[in-house]
Structures are given as structure tokens and as C-alpha cells.
Amino acid sequence: MARRTARPAPSTAGIYRASVVRSERVSPSFHRVTVSGPELDGFDAMGYDQWFRLFLQLPHQPELRLPTSTSAAWWPQHLAVPERHRPHLSNYTVAGYRPARDADAHAELDIDFVVHRGPDGELEGGAAIWACAARPGDAVGLLDQGCLFDCPDDASDVVVVADESGLPAVEGIVRSLPRDAVGTVIVEVPAADDRRELATPPGVDVNWVVRDDPHAVPGGRALAELRRRVVAGPSTYAFVVGESGLATGGRRHLHGLGVPKDRITFSGFWRRRVERAGRAS
Numbered sequence: 001m002a003r004r005t006a007r008p009a010p011s012t013a014g015i016y017r018a019s020v021v022r023s024e025r026v027s028p029s030f031h032r033v034t035v036s037g038p039e040l041d042g043f044d045a046m047g048y049d050q051w052f053r054l055f056l057q058l059p060h061q062p063e064l065r066l067p068t069s070t071s072a073a074w075w076p077q078h079l080a081v082p083e084r085h086r087p088h089l090s091n092y093t094v095a096g097y098r099p100a101r102d103a104d105a106h107a108e109l110d111i112d113f114v115v116h117r118g119p120d121g122e123l124e125g126g127a128a129i130w131a132c133a134a135r136p137g138d139a140v141g142l143l144d145q146g147c148l149f150d151c152p153d154d155a156s157d158v159v160v161v162a163d164e165s166g167l168p169a170v171e172g173i174v175r176s177l178p179r180d181a182v183g184t185v186i187v188e189v190p191a192a193d194d195r196r197e198l199a200t201p202p203g204v205d206v207n208w209v210v211r212d213d214p215h216a217v218p219g220g221r222a223l224a225e226l227r228r229r230v231v232a233g234p235s236t237y238a239f240v241v242g243e244s245g246l247a248t249g250g251r252r253h254l255h256g257l258g259v260p261k262d263r264i265t266f267s268g269f270w271r272r273r274v275e276r277a278g279r280a281s
Contacts, residue, residue, distance in 0.1 A: 013070040013143075013144055013145075013146075014039075014042065014043070014044075014070060014143075014144055015066055015067065015068070015070060015074075015141060015142070015143050015144075016037070016039040016040055016042075016043060016141065016142045016143075016144070017037060017039050017064070017066070017139065017140075017141055018035040018036055018037035018039065018040050018109065018139075018140050018141075018142065019035060019036065019037055019136070019137050019138060019139055019140065020033055020034070020035055020134045020135060020136050020137060020138040020140065021034050021035065021036045021108065021136055022034040022136070023131065023132075023134040023135065023136075025115075026112070027191070027193050027194045027196075028115075028190065028191040028193050028194055029114055029115050029164055029189065029190045029191055029194045030112050030113065030114060030115065030164075030167075030194060031112070031113045031115050031128065031131045031132050032095065032110055032111065032112050032113070033110075033111050033113065033131050033134050034108050034109070034110050034111075035108070035109050035111065035140050035142075036106045036107065036108045036109070037106055038106050040106060040107040040108070040109055041099070041100055041106055041107045043097065043107060043109065043142075043144065044144065045094070045097040045099075046146065046147055047147075047172055047175065047176035048147045048149045048172050048173050048176045049093055049147050049148055049149045049168075049169035049170075049172050049173055049239075049241075050093065050094045050144075050145075050146060050147050050172065051091060051092060051093045051094070051145050051146075051147070051148070051169075052091070052092060052093075052094065052142045052143055052144050052145055053074075053089060053090075053091060053142065053143035053145060054089070054090050054091065054092045054111065054127070054140060054141070054142060055087040055088070055089055055140060055141035055142070055143070056087055056088040056089075056090070056126075056127065056130050056140055057087055057138065057139045057140070058087065058088055058130075060084075061084075061085055061087065063139075064087055064139040064140070064141055065081050065085055065086070065087060066087070066141040067143070070143065070144075074143060087141065088126050088127065088130065090126070090127040091145075091269075092111050092112075092113075092127075092168075093112075093166075093168040093169045093172065094109060094110070094111075094168070094172060095110040095111055095112040095168040095171070095172075096108075096109070096110035097109050097110070109142070111131075112167070112168045113127055113128045113131040113132075114128065114164050114165055115128055115132065116128060148169075148239075148241075148265050148267060149169075149173050149239055149265060150265060151237045152237055152263060154235060155235060155236065155237040155263070156182070156233075156235040156236065157182045157183045157184075157232070157235070157236050157237075158177070158181060158182070158183035158184075158204070158236070158237050158238070158239070159183055159184050159185075159186075159226075159230055159232055159236055159237070159238040159239070159240075159254065159259075160173055160174070160183065160184070160185045160186070160238075160239045160240075161185075161186045161187075161222055161223075161226050161238070161239070161240045161241075161242075161246070161250050162186075162187050162188070162222070162240070162241050162242045162246075163187075163188045163189075163218050163219040163222055163242030163243050163246055164187075164188065164189050164190060164194065164218070164242075165241070165242050165243070165269045165270055166187075166241040166242045166269060167187055167189065167194075167196075169239075169241060170185060170187055170198070171196065171198055173239065174198050174199060174200045174201070174204060174206075175198070175199045177200075177201050177204065178201070179201050179202070180201065180203065181201045181203060181204055182201075182203040182204065183203070183204045183205070184204070184205050184207065184229065184230055185198070185200065185204060185205065185206045185207065186207045186209060186222050186225050186226055186229070186230075187206070187207070187208055187209065187222070188208075188209040188210075188211055188218070188219060188221050188222035188225075188242075188246075189208065189209070189210060189211065190210075190211050190212070190214075190218075191210065191211075191212060192210045192212065194210075195208045195210070207225060207229065209221045209222050209225050217243075217245065217272065218242070218243045218246075218272060219242045219243035219245055219246030219247075219249075220245070220246070222242070222246055222250075223245070223246050223249045223250055223253070226240075226250055226253060226254075227253055230254075230257070231257070232254055232257045232258065232259050233257065233258045233259065234258050234259065234260060234263075236254070236257075236259045236263065237259075237263050237264075238250070238251075238254045238259055238263065238264045238265070238266075239264075239265045239266075240254070240264065240265070240266045240267075241265075241266065241267045241268075241269055242268075242269055242270075243268065243269070243270055243271065243272055244268030244270070244271040244272070245268075245272070246268075247266040247267055247268040247269075248266065248268065250266060251264050251266040
């Protein structure tokens with residue numbers, strides 16, 4: 001399988017302004033917001049698990065104040081905005097990108113938000129709360145960050161494991177894999193109706209694990225399925241993302257099977273019972 005570029009970065013990193021055009025629940029645990037605008041016509045869609053920083057204008061803010069730098073300076077610029085006027089910031093994956101259909105339209109980008117509810121039934125997480133209330137015209141900003149998925153050219157097979165927060169990344173990866181790819185995909189989701197059709201190469205086996213228990217540790221069943229099902233070795237490339245315990249536990253197990261650490265991409269998108277840290281879905 002061909003390697004793309006190590007830690008692939010967009011050819012032209014950019015900050016893009018866009019606005020909401022659609023907002024809809026696509027399954028019990030996922031809410032999709034579609035954004036569009038003239039600046040997105042120049043978005044460098046890379047496929048795989050391409051991710052971005054998402055800036056959200058909050059209801060009390062008169063305007064969306066975005067950094068101007070695409071280098072590391074974007075962060076101090078963001079922090080320099082007074083807290084009351086500072087947009088909400090989260091990390092998300094491109095769930096879908098469609099170039100402009102014609103000269104009178106603009107490109108569209110889909111963002112899938114995981115819907116979490118607390119013990120009292122209330123929505124949790126600033127981004128999910130925003131998404132479920134989003135209306136056409138609401139302003140957003142995106143800072144393109146490229147991809148994490150980085151399969152070496154000598155990989156014999158791929159192993160991709162995620163919980164629901166990593167499902168958009170999984171969907172983009174399997175859609176972008178070469179048709180001769182061989183491997184195993186394991187995805188844990190909260191409910192059976194969260195499962196999706198994935199555009200997977202014939203040699204890639206997809207295994208859905210339905211948690212179906214609000215008290216179960218997220219990612220725990222995906223990790224158990226990884227331990228039970230996957231055979232891997234020195235020529236395997238692995239990608240494990242989601243709740244922190246799944247990411248670190250999956251890396252540990254795969255390394256124990258003989259997969260070198262530099263052939264395992266892992267990321268804890270969030271931590272159970274702690275404020276979300278890192279890229280979410």
C-alpha cells in the first residue's frame with residue numbers, strides 16, 4: 001500500500017469562514033451540520049482522517065473573531081481575544097466534502113457531532129449543544145490541520161480501531177484506502193442504529209461493536225474486540241483513536257503483538273468523565 005506524505009499537511013493551510021446551511025440528526029448518537037461558503041471552494045480536501053480546528057460563534061457574541069495566522073501563532077492570537085468574545089474551539093474531522101456543483105453554488109463540508117447526554121438527560125459538551133441548536137446562517141471558522149493517518153509503503157495490512165468519536169475518521173480512511181488494501185476495522189458505537197454503510201475495500205473486514213449500555217466504559221468493548229480478533233505483526237500499520245483508555249490500551253496491545261511503536265498512530269480524542277481534550281466527532 002502506498003504511503004502518502006508523512007503526517008500529511010494541506011498544500012495550502014488556511015483559515016476558512018463558512019456558515020451553516022443544514023443541521024440534522026443522522027442517527028441516535030450523531031448530529032450532522034453542513035457548512036458552506038465561498039472560502040470553502042479553496043479548501044484542500046485530502047480524504048482520510050483530515051481534521052481541523054472548529055471555531056464557533058456563541059449566541060452572545062456579535063461577531064466571529066478568528067486568528068489570522070495558520071502557523072503556531074494562531075493559538076496566542078486566539079487567546080488574545082477577550083474571553084467573553086472568544087469563540088468556542090474544538091477539533092473535528094471532515095465527515096464529507098463536496099465541491100461546488102456549479103458556478104452559482106459553493107462547496108459544502110459536513111461535520112458530525114457525537115451527541116452525549118448526562119444522567120439528567122441534558123446535552124453535554126459545548127460543541128454538541130451548539131450543533132443541535134444550529135440554524136442556517138450561523139457562522140463558523142475552520143483551521144485546516146491535515147491528516148494523522150500515515151500508512152507506510154511496506155505495510156502488509158492495516159488495523160483501524162475507534163469508538164464513536166472516531167467514526168468520521170474511520171469513514172474517511174476506509175473511503176480513501178487503495179482498493180487492494182487488506183486489514184481489519186473495529187468501530188464501537190452507542191446504539192445499533194449508529195452503524196453506517198462504509199465504502200470499504202473488499203479486503204478490509206469491518207466489525208461493529210454496539211455498546212448499548214449507558215453505564216459501560218466507552219471504548220472498552222472495541223478494545224476487547226481488538227484483543228480477541230486482531231492478528232498483527234511487524235509489517236502491520238495501526239490507527240487507534242477515541243476515548244483515552246482505548247487509544248493507549250490499543251497501542252499497548254498492538255505493540256505487544258509485535259507492531260513497532262512508530263507504525264501505530266494513536267490519539268485520545270477525549271477522556272471519560274473529564275472535559276473533552278483533543279479531536280472529537
